[in-house]
Amino acid sequence: MNASANVLSGDQTDALQEIANIGMGQAGDSIARIWQQFVELSVPRIAIVEADRIPALIHHFVGDGLVSAVRQAFHGGFRGEVLVVLNTGNRHELGALMGYDGPLEPHEEEEMLLDVANVLAGACIGGIARQLGADMGFSAPSLIGTDLDAHSVVRPDELSVATALCVEVCFNVKIHQLSAHLIALLPREEVAALGELLDRFLCTL
Amino acid sequence: MDETTHLRLLGFIVERLEVGILAVDRQCRIVLWNRFMETHSGRLLDAVQGQNLFDCFPELPASWLKRKIDSVFVLGNYAFTSWEQRPFLFRFKHNRPITGGVDEMRQNCTFLPLRDASGEVKMVVLTLADYTDTALIQRRLQAAILESETERRKQRALLRRLQGAKAQLFQSEKLASIGQLAAGVAHEINNPVGFVTANLGSMERYLGDLTQLIGAYDAAATALPAAQAAAVQQIRQKLDYEFIREDLTALIKESREGLDHIRRIILDLKDFTRVDQDGWQAADLEKSCDSTLNVVWNELKYKAQIVKEYTHPPHPECIPGQINQVLMNLLVNAGHAIGDQGTITLRTGAQAGEPREVWVEVQDSGHGIAAGDLKRIFDPFFTTKAVGQGTGLGLSVSYSIMRRHGGRIEVRSEPGQGACFRLVLPVQRTEISDQSPPDGPDLAGEVSAEELLALEETDGR
Amino acid sequence: MSVSVLVVDDSPIARKMLRKALPADWDITVQEACNGQEAMLAYRAGKVDVMFLDLTMPTMDGFQVLETLQAEDLNCFVIVVSADVQPLARERALGMGAIAFVSKPVNAEGIRTVLREYGVMV
Ligand SMILES: Nc1ncnc2c1ncn2[C@@H]1O[C@H](COP(=O)(O)OP(=O)(O)OP(=O)(O)O)[C@@H](O)[C@H]1O
Ligand SMILES: [Mg+2]
Numbered sequence: 054m055n056a057s058a059n060v061l062s063g064d065q066t067d068a069l070q071e072i073a074n075i076g077m078g079q080a081g082d083s084i085a086r087i088w089q090q091f092v093e094l095s096v097p098r099i100a101i102v103e104a105d106r107i108p109a110l111i112h113h114f115v116g117d118g119l120v121s122a123v124r125q126a127f128h129g130g131f132r133g134e135v136l137v138v139l140n141t142g143n144r145h146e147l148g149a150l151m152g153y154d155g156p157l158e159p160h161e162e163e164e165m166l167l168d169v170a171n172v173l174a175g176a177c178i179g180g181i182a183r184q185l186g187a188d189m190g191f192s193a194p195s196l197i198g199t200d201l202d203a204h205s206v207v208r209p210d211e212l213s214v215a216t217a218l219c220v221e222v223c224f225n226v227k228i229h230q231l232s233a234h235l236i237a238l239l240p241r242e243e244v245a246a247l248g249e250l251l252d253r254f255l256c257t258l
Numbered sequence: 259m260d261e262t263t264h265l266r267l268l269g270f271i272v273e274r275l276e277v278g279i280l281a282v283d284r285q286c287r288i289v290l291w292n293r294f295m296e297t298h299s300g301r302l303l304d305a306v307q308g309q310n311l312f313d314c315f316p317e318l319p320a321s322w323l324k325r326k327i328d329s330v331f332v333l334g335n336y337a338f339t340s341w342e343q344r345p346f347l348f349r350f351k352h353n354r355p356i357t358g359g360v361d362e363m364r365q366n367c368t369f370l371p372l373r374d375a376s377g378e379v380k381m382v383v384l385t386l387a388d389y390t391d392t393a394l395i396q397r398r399l400q401a402a403i404l405e406s407e408t409e410r411r412k413q414r415a416l417l418r419r420l421q422g423a424k425a426q427l428f429q430s431e432k433l434a435s436i437g438q439l440a441a442g443v444a445h446e447i448n449n450p451v452g453f454v455t456a457n458l459g460s461m462e463r464y465l466g467d468l469t470q471l472i473g474a475y476d477a478a479a480t481a482l483p484a485a486q487a488a489a490v491q492q493i494r495q496k497l498d499y500e501f502i503r504e505d506l507t508a509l510i511k512e513s514r515e516g517l518d519h520i521r522r523i524i525l526d527l528k529d530f531t532r533v534d535q536d537g538w539q540a541a542d543l544e545k546s547c548d549s550t551l552n553v554v555w556n557e558l559k560y561k562a563q564i565v566k567e568y569t570h571p572p573h574p575e576c577i578p579g580q581i582n583q584v585l586m587n588l589l590v591n592a593g594h595a596i597g598d599q600g601t602i603t604l605r606t607g608a609q610a611g612e613p614r615e616v617w618v619e620v621q622d623s624g625h626g627i628a629a630g631d632l633k634r635i636f637d638p639f640f641t642t643k644a645v646g647q648g649t650g651l652g653l654s655v656s657y658s659i660m661r662r663h664g665g666r667i668e669v670r671s672e673p674g675q676g677a678c679f680r681l682v683l684p685v686q687r688t689e690i691s692d693q694s695p696p697d698g699p700d701l702a703g704e705v706s707a708e709e710l711l712a713l714e715e716t717d718g719r
Numbered sequence: 720m721s722v723s724v725l726v727v728d729d730s731p732i733a734r735k736m737l738r739k740a741l742p743a744d745w746d747i748t749v750q751e752a753c754n755g756q757e758a759m760l761a762y763r764a765g766k767v768d769v770m771f772l773d774l775t776m777p778t779m780d781g782f783q784v785l786e787t788l789q790a791e792d793l794n795c796f797v798i799v800v801s802a803d804v805q806p807l808a809r810e811r812a813l814g815m816g817a818i819a820f821v822s823k824p825v826n827a828e829g830i831r832t833v834l835r836e837y838g839v840m841v
Contacts (some may be wrong), residue, residue: 064732067737071730073825074775078802083333087325094803096775152322164343164757168326175335193338193366258735 056184061218061244065251066099069220070188072254073097074099077222083176088226095223102219105209106228107238111138112203114221115232122206123170125194127178130187131246133218133239135178136197137170150229165192173224173233185250214240218247278365278386280349281372284331286311286324289381298350298363317349330369330382337369341389352390364393409424422638426658433583437530444524451524455517462510469503526552531581538687540573541581543618547604550585556591562602562622571608571616575687582658584667587652588620588679593679594643595624614685615665621678627671635669664688720787721746722839723766727758728773728800729782733823737771737800740825745840755779767795770840772817774808776800785815796839800825 061069068150074097081092094200102110115138124139141147147258148165155166171194197206218239225232273281273293281290288311293305301314312320330670331336341349341364350363366389372381481485529549544566551564558564592602600623609615627635634640636657641650653667660667664684671677722746734751741747750767752758756779761767766818781799787796798813801830804822812820819833834840 067730067732069738071732071823074730074733078804078823082804086805087329087332090809091805094775096777152319152325154321160343164339167340167343168337171337172329172333172335172814175337176333179333179335191336193340193368195340255732258732258739 054132055112056060060101060250061251063254065248066235068251068255069247070097070099072181072184072251073099073177073220073222075184076177077224080173080176081224083222084172084226087172088229091230092141093225098219098221100219100221101171102217104212104215104217107207107219108204108209108213110219111136111206111234111236114138114223114236115140115203117203119200120203120206121166121199122197122201123167123194124197125171125174126192127174127182127237128187128192129182129189129191130250131239131243133237133243136173136206136236136238137173138192138203138227138234138236139166139169140230140232141166141169147229147231163196163199166199167196169231169233170194173235177222177235185247185254214238217240218244265276265434272548276388278310279383280386281381281383282311283381286327287446288314290383294386299348315348318329318347322590323347331379332373333342334373334377334379336371339365339367341366341393341487345393347386347530364389400553422654425638425649425651429649429655430583434579437559437579437583440527440530444527447520448524451517455514455521456580457516458510458513462514462559465510467534472499475608490496523552525549530579530586538575538577540575540576542573543581543606543616543683544568546578546582546585547618548622549605550582550589551604554586554589554593557590558602561596561599562593563600565601567603569581569604569605571605571606572614572685574616574685576683581681582662584656584659584681585618587656588625588681590653591679592622592677594647595622595626597625600624600676608685609682613688615682616685617680617682619680621676621679623676626673626675626677628673632669636667721748722768723747724749725758725761725767726750727752727755727770727776727781728821730773732739733773733800736823737830738772739824740827741828742827742834742840744836755781755784758784762788762793762795769796769798771800772800774799774803774812774814782811782815784797785812785817789816796837798833805841840841 058171061122077094077097084090085092098114100110118140120137124134125137125141126132126134144162144165145157147169148161151165151168153161153165161254171191174194175191180193181187218237218241220237221234223232264645266428272290275292276294276296278294279290279292280288280295283289287308288306291301291306296302299315306314314320326337326339329335341681346362346365347367348363348365350365352361352363354573366387368385368387370383370385371379373381374380424717457555463526478488479501482490526549530547530553534601547566551558596602602623603619605619605621607619609617636653638654639650640654641648643650656669660683664687668680668682669677722745724733724741726737726749728737731753734753738749741749748814750761752761754776758770758772758819759779762770770784772781772784778812785797785799787793788797797817798819799817800821801808801812801824802823809820818837820834821829831840
């Protein structure tokens with residue numbers, strides 16, 4: 054383990070940034086293929102955050118307006134949770150795209166949100182992990198809520214970590230007015246494991 | 259452990275685990291089908307192997323599930339379904355043949371991509387876990403939560419009503435004791451006023467006598483010697499006897515009027531409070547209006563012109579002291595609503611139909627009531643007045659009084675044009691139910707003993 | 720005479736990864752730029768034969784570089800290197816004058832194939 058065990062070095066951060074970028078590109082491509090729509094991608098943002106700053110950070114990423122949010126845990130080379138904050142303008146069209154017949158029932162809408170989040174998280178985290186040579190498993194996603202204010206997606210007092218590494222990417226599917234912010238949060242003690250994988254990756258360069 | 263044993267062990271686990279496991283290839287043909295699936299579907303492996311999943315199970319939601327499986331092939335990611343959103347994928351009977359409780363087995367499913375050496379997804383493995391028990395527990399929990407939530411809401415409403423009722427009670431008691439005090443004072447004043455009136459009568463009589471006497475002396479004055487006559491004349495002029503004589507009469511007349519006024523006020527006050535005769539009785543609403551008006555006259559005299567449109571309706575059975583209290587609240591409110599100068603109109607009338615009803619209206623030309631406030635003015639503590647000017651209890655007490663009388667209080671108002679409150683009373687006293695009318699403010703009703711008991715019980719917990 | 724190569728990417732790691740994937744037996748001099756603006760400066764300052772160009776960058780992105788090159792009718796082999804590998808991004812880049820599109824992460828084999836295919840390297 055290196056000296057600054059729970060913060061990434063400059064090189065590691067650069068590497069993570071690029072790997073996230075690539076992972077996101079692959080995720081975008083996969084999604085574009087299954088939905089047959091062009092997906093706009095953002096530049097990934099990486100930050101170390103204190104738990105009590107997370108709600109403000111989420112608000113900073115997604116802005117005002119009501120959102121739906123899903124959480125999902127991943128485990129493998131490193132563990133963490135991903136929050137997918139969705140802004141779904143046209144849920145019914147999206148539903149048709151995902152094979153639902155007719156107008157969506159409330160529980161179908163929830164299932165669809167879970168599914169969209171799962172696809173994005175799987176593609177993105179999976180893509181990052183693959184480049185790092187880590188094998189990732191995922192637990193079932195769960196719904197945090199729909200029609201939430203961005204500040205209330207996460208309640209700091211409910212978080213069990215004090216600091217987290219946050220990797221944010223944003224997908225936009227114009228046609229379905231779907232925008233999704235994917236925020237991967239790693240507890241500080243997992244950062245070392247990620248750092249080791251990044252070091253191994255840097256060694257190959 | 260050697261490899262064969264290991265494989266046998268794995269095979270056994272897949273076969274016997276209490277979890278449904280199946281696998282399909284890119285064409286959705288069934289490749290793997292464990293015992294759980296055999297037992298619950300009633301189809302043996304031999305019957306389904308190599309068959310298209312959707313041909314075997316037409317009841318599956320094909321278009322949605324196909325896409326889901328496809329996305330696992332394309333993306334190589336995990337996918338899930340949860341019983342909470344989708345109770346089940348396969349329509350299996352629940353595993354509670356005896357205890358029952360739900361119709362179909364609740365299932366959580368996981369879709370796993372199975373990659374070959376090159377990383378391409380070759381199969382999708384589907385696991386299916388029985389969540390029926392969890393679902394049942396959750397259902398019970400939810401029912402319990404809902405119940406306690408409803409209970410809490412009821413308690414909160416009850417508490418609010420209790421607070422409202424307490425405040426009303428306090429207010430009525432305050433008013434009643436002020437009334438008692440006023441009646442007591444009136445009574446005390448009554449005696450001195452009585453003998454002052456009597457004395458004044460005597461004084462008036464004595465004055466007549468004295469005037470008569472002095473007149474006689476005047477007539478006899480010519481008989482006096484000139485010196486004495488001049489002296490008397492001098493005193494007479496000095497004292498301005500003519501003025502004294504006229505003024506005395508005027509003074510006595512004014513004093514009598516003043517005493518009359520005091521007597522009327524005392525009578526009104528007694529009339530208003532009715533401490534001497536509280537209880538149900540037929541009362542003349544117009545007299546009530548007049549005596550109440552006199553009591554609050556001080557507050558109104560400089561700003562309000564009073565118009566009376568009386569039609570002499572029948573006398574309803576009521577507790578007059580309480581009805582006067584209501585009228586006083588309305589008159590004071592009307593006075594407050596009028597800024598500088600305005601009119602207060604008092605109307606009475608009878609309503610045709612059964613049961614026979616009579617009404618009194620107090621209409622003012624004040625600032626009126628905002629549409630949004632109309633619903634709330636009868637709530638305890640609702641006031642738009644400055645601190646110290648209003649407690650917001652007047653109308654809520656009035657509402658309760660009218661309800662206890664089996665009558666009602668109605669309001670209409672055009673903001674800027676004034677407000678008109680109408681009291682409606684049945685002519686014949688009616689039994690009233692304890693139920694709050696649906697359109698009334700939920701706080702104004704009294705709290706029943708039952709509710710109080712319930713409240714105390716839950717409080718004690 | 721050696722070929723002059725410009726590697727344009729905002730990520731230092733990405734530039735490193737690309738340089739490592741360039742054929743060892745290719746006689747080149749390599750310059751780096753971390754956004755479109757720097758790339759255009761380098762381009763105008765001297766000769767650039769082959770440009771490896773990332774698409775998403777701050778200040779001036781890859782598409783803007785392609786646009787400028789096309790508008791000013793400048794000639795240079797541009798190979799777009801991008802993480803966004805959706806067909807639409809690829810078509811757009813090729814439509815704007817890039818000769819090839821390589822997806823990230825880059826590998827030596829892929830780069831060599833592209834270079835051969837377009838005769839940039841024999
Ligand atoms: N005649 C009226 N014109 C305009 N507004 C009125 C009139 N009567 C009542 N209101 C409105 O209804 C509110 C409640 O009246 P209510 O008599 O219950 O309480 P209050 O007069 O504010 O205080 P309190 O009577 O306890 O001294 C008043 O604050 C006022 O806003
Ligand atoms: Mg009042």
